[in-house]
Amino acid sequence: MHLPPDDRTLSPRTGYTRAHWETAADSLLAAVEPYATEDRALYHFPGDRQSWSGRLSDGLEGYARTLLLAAFRRDETALERYADGLAAGVSGVWPRIEDRSQPLVEAASIALALRLTRPLLWDRLDDGVRQRAAAWLGDGLTAEAWPCNWELFPVTVGGFLQEIGYEAEESRKAIDRGLGRIEEWYVGGGWYTDGDGRKYDYYNGWAMHLYPVLHAWLAQDERLLDLYGGRLSRHLEDYARLFGGDGAPMHQGRSLTYRFATTAPLWLGALTGRTPLTPGETRRLSSGALKYFLERGAVDEHGLLSLGWHGPDEAVLQGYSGPASPYWASKGFLGLLLPADHEVWTAAEEPAPAERTDAVTAVAAPNWLLQSTSADGLVRLHNHGSEDVRYDPYYTRLAYSTATAPAPTYDNSVLVGDDPSRTDIVPLGVGDGWAASRHSAGDGARVTSVVLARGAVEVRAHLVAGAAQGTPVRITGWAATDEVRAELRPVAGLDDELTGTTEAGPTLFVALARLTAEPEPAPLQELVTVDVDADGGIHVRWSDDRAVRVWLTDGDGVRVETASA
Numbered sequence: 001m002h003l004p005p006d007d008r009t010l011s012p013r014t015g016y017t018r019a020h021w022e023t024a025a026d027s028l029l030a031a032v033e034p035y036a037t038e039d040r041a042l043y044h045f046p047g048d049r050q051s052w053s054g055r056l057s058d059g060l061e062g063y064a065r066t067l068l069l070a071a072f073r074r075d076e077t078a079l080e081r082y083a084d085g086l087a088a089g090v091s092g093v094w095p096r097i098e099d100r101s102q103p104l105v106e107a108a109s110i111a112l113a114l115r116l117t118r119p120l121l122w123d124r125l126d127d128g129v130r131q132r133a134a135a136w137l138g139d140g141l142t143a144e145a146w147p148c149n150w151e152l153f154p155v156t157v158g159g160f161l162q163e164i165g166y167e168a169e170e171s172r173k174a175i176d177r178g179l180g181r182i183e184e185w186y187v188g189g190g191w192y193t194d195g196d197g198r199k200y201d202y203y204n205g206w207a208m209h210l211y212p213v214l215h216a217w218l219a220q221d222e223r224l225l226d227l228y229g230g231r232l233s234r235h236l237e238d239y240a241r242l243f244g245g246d247g248a249p250m251h252q253g254r255s256l257t258y259r260f261a262t263t264a265p266l267w268l269g270a271l272t273g274r275t276p277l278t279p280g281e282t283r284r285l286s287s288g289a290l291k292y293f294l295e296r297g298a299v300d301e302h303g304l305l306s307l308g309w310h311g312p313d314e315a316v317l318q319g320y321s322g323p324a325s326p327y328w329a330s331k332g333f334l335g336l337l338l339p340a341d342h343e344v345w346t347a348a349e350e351p352a353p354a355e356r357t358d359a360v361t362a363v364a365a366p367n368w369l370l371q372s373t374s375a376d377g378l379v380r381l382h383n384h385g386s387e388d389v390r391y392d393p394y395y396t397r398l399a400y401s402t403a404t405a406p407a408p409t410y411d412n413s414v415l416v417g418d419d420p421s422r423t424d425i426v427p428l429g430v431g432d433g434w435a436a437s438r439h440s441a442g443d444g445a446r447v448t449s450v451v452l453a454r455g456a457v458e459v460r461a462h463l464v465a466g467a468a469q470g471t472p473v474r475i476t477g478w479a480a481t482d483e484v485r486a487e488l489r490p491v492a493g494l495d496d497e498l499t500g501t502t503e504a505g506p507t508l509f510v511a512l513a514r515l516t517a518e519p520e521p522a523p524l525q526e527l528v529t530v531d532v533d534a535d536g537g538i539h540v541r542w543s544d545d546r547a548v549r550v551w552l553t554d555g556d557g558v559r560v561e562t563a564s565a
Contacts, residue, residue: 001027001299011349014247016287018336018345024290025073025333031303032066032327033081040085041093043324045304051322053102060094062324064106064113069330071113071121072337079121086110087125090132097136099144102320107140108153108211109328111160115218116337122164134166141167141174148195149207151181159215179212179224190235191365198425199395200366200386201253205239205265206331217272229274236269237276238363240285241370244402245355245377247288252381252400254388256316257307257325259298260289260332267335270344279343280350286335288352305329315405316394354379354402360433360453367427369435371453376517378403378484382451382458384437385427396422398449398460399478401515404486407479414449414462414509415474416441416502428557433548436558443467445502448552450560454542457527458513459491461538465506465554473507474499478515487514489524492532506554508536 003023006015036043043062044055051058063085070078097103114122114133122130140157155178162171185192185208192208193199209232216224242250242262249262263286269275270282277285297311305326306312338344353359354372361370367385372378381400388395393406397413400406410420419442428436428448436450445467452459464473475498477488493500493509500509510532512524531539538550549561 001294001303003294009348010346011283011287013284013349013351013355014287014291016291018340020287021290021333021336022073024294025069025336026075027303028299028305029066029070029073029075029078031299032062035062036081036085039088039093040081041089042085045323046302047307047323049307049317049321049323051102051325052319053322056095057102057106058322058324060089060103060106061322062327063089064109065324065327065330067113068109069327069333071116072330072333074117074120074336076120079117082113083121083125086121086133087129090129090136094136097139097143100146100150101143104140104143104145104150104153107137108156111137111140111157112214115160115163118163130164134161134164137161138167138170141170145178146195147181148199149203151178152207152211154178155215156211159219163219175215182208182212186231187365189363189365190231190233190238191363197388198366198386198427199388200368201395202249202255202258202262203253204235206258206261206328209235209265210268210331213268213272213274225272225274229272232265232269232272233274233276236265238361238370239265240277240281241353241359241361241372242379242381242402243285243288243352243354244379245352245374246402247285247290247292248402249289249292250379250381250400250402251309251405252383252386253394254318255321255325255328256309256394257313257321258328258331259293259305259309259326260286261329262332263289264331264334267332267338267344270342271334271337278350279347281352282344283335283347284349285352286332287349290332309405358455362430362432362435364430367430367435367437369430369433369451369453371456371458373456373516376456378456378515378517380453380515382435382453384430384435384449384451385425387423387425396425398422398451401478403484403517404479404481404515409476409479411476411479413476414441414447414464415476416445416447416464416467417443417471418474419443422447431560432562434550434560436560438557441467443471445471446554448554448557450550450552450558452540452548452550454546455527456514456516456518456521457524459510459528459530459538459540460513461508461510461550461552463506463508463536463552463554464502467502469502469504471502472499473502473509475509475511477511477513484515484517485521487524488512491530508532508538508552510538
């Protein structure tokens with residue numbers, strides 16, 4: 001991909017401008033065109049992988065997700081090609097939208113693209129094509145969705161069909177039904193769980209916020225825009241902290257192959273005026289993520305987005321991941337809807353939160369603690385509330401970062417009797433520099449955990465109860481890479497191999513951890529001292545004389561007291 005020269009005056013952090021985004025969009029669109037079928041209704045990308053929905057559905061996915069990119073780019077030449085594909089697709093090529101079927105997902109992308117480009121595409125179609133297209137989309141109004149972000153796909157389809165006057169009452173019902181469902185999953189503070197349970201990840205931004213806010217904005221419904229836009233703005237206060245200084249998004253959750261779709265909520269806030277971020281922050285974060293992936297092999301030798309993270313990577317895929325799935329990254333080009341003279345494109349870049357200062361931020365809704373260090377730009381997420389065992393290890397580890405990926409050797413885990421299980425997570429609170437939770441572990445054990453963080457240093461404590469006396473317990477920390485250094489040191493209950501055994505009652509294990517990219521970090525013992533008294537109280541003193549005392553119990557949970565000496 002041949003990008004324009006960097007502009008270090010307008011964009012001192014990334015060098016990227018609107019021209020870089022336009023070029024990236026154009027290059028991605030040009031690269032997919034050879035893989036369209038002759039009638040342009042399906043896009044079949046190379047490779048052996050097929051999603052569980054089958055080849056026909058995968059081809060539809062290729063059409064719909066790249067159409068979305070053409071819509072954000074407002075590329076009239078490309079849209080003419082997609083108009084031809086639409087005409088063929090709704091004339092019998094595309095599979096019908098049925099209950100809980102993948103075509104419902106792709107119908108939402110198609111409907112959104114048609115709504116965004118109505119004068120350029122929809123209004124130029126023959127009446128017969130419009131009627132068949134509306135009828136094909138119409139099945140999405142009543143198709144049963146999976147009980148998660150899928151509930152918003154009928155909303156998106158209904159928004160377009162209502163606008164063109166097709167099945168207005170059914171469209172309204174679909175909109176109301178879907179928006180009603182997500183109210184059940186809004187937990188406050190700008191956060192949704194993606195369906196029942198405690199599934200917190202990037203779907204908050206590229207689905208749970210994106211579709212309602214865009215619908216309200218396109219419908220010019222100020223009441224809905226105030227509601228959903230207000231939630232988006234609050235979410236962005238936390239969300240902006242999930243990006244590393246190198247532009248990397250947090251490596252947590254599922255569907256990570258969508259890569260820079262992580263930028264969609266950032267652009268959405270600027271587009272609708274519902275954001276706490278300055279224009280310079282918004283572009284710096286967004287361009288940083290795009291640059292991060294483009295410089296690390298996300299686009300292959302054919303100009304296609306591969307199934308993976310940097311390059312191909314099976315570890316980040318799910319059963320629904322087909323060859324065209326990565327093109328939901330198209331959502332990251334939402335910012336191209338903003339005109340070239342918008343201040344988000346003309347303002348000078350400003351530092352991202354991870355670049356400004358060291359920070360430890362409590363995020364109450366998911367019960368997360370975010371820890372960032374400006375010297376190396378690393379962000380760490382201490383997870384004491386998010387869980388979805390279907391996609392473990394990307395939900396259930398104790399910690400994630402912008403520089404590491406979950407390792408098959410069970411990094412950031414408590415292994416009770418060699419069992420790394422962490423299920424039934426119960427949040428026990430977050431506060432000033434700490435987060436705590438309880439979970440079920442192997443051999444019927446219960447583990448109450450707390451992490452205290454300052455700078456790049458972590459104090460991790462785990463109280464193991466319910467296991468037979470003499471059960472081995474092993475604590476693991478960060479998985480090191482060539483770019484970062486990982487440390488884990490025993491403090492209490494552990495030998496030099498970070499292994500201990502349970503006693504007759506609840507047993508406390510304490511360790512010091514650190515993940516850093518600093519070339520010569522200060523020794524851990526100079527940054528923190530930790531003592532455990534006879535009653536199990538943990539006394540922590542940081543190098544700035546800030547003192548913290550922690551008590552863990554199997555019943556009451558955790559008590560934290562903070563004071564300055």
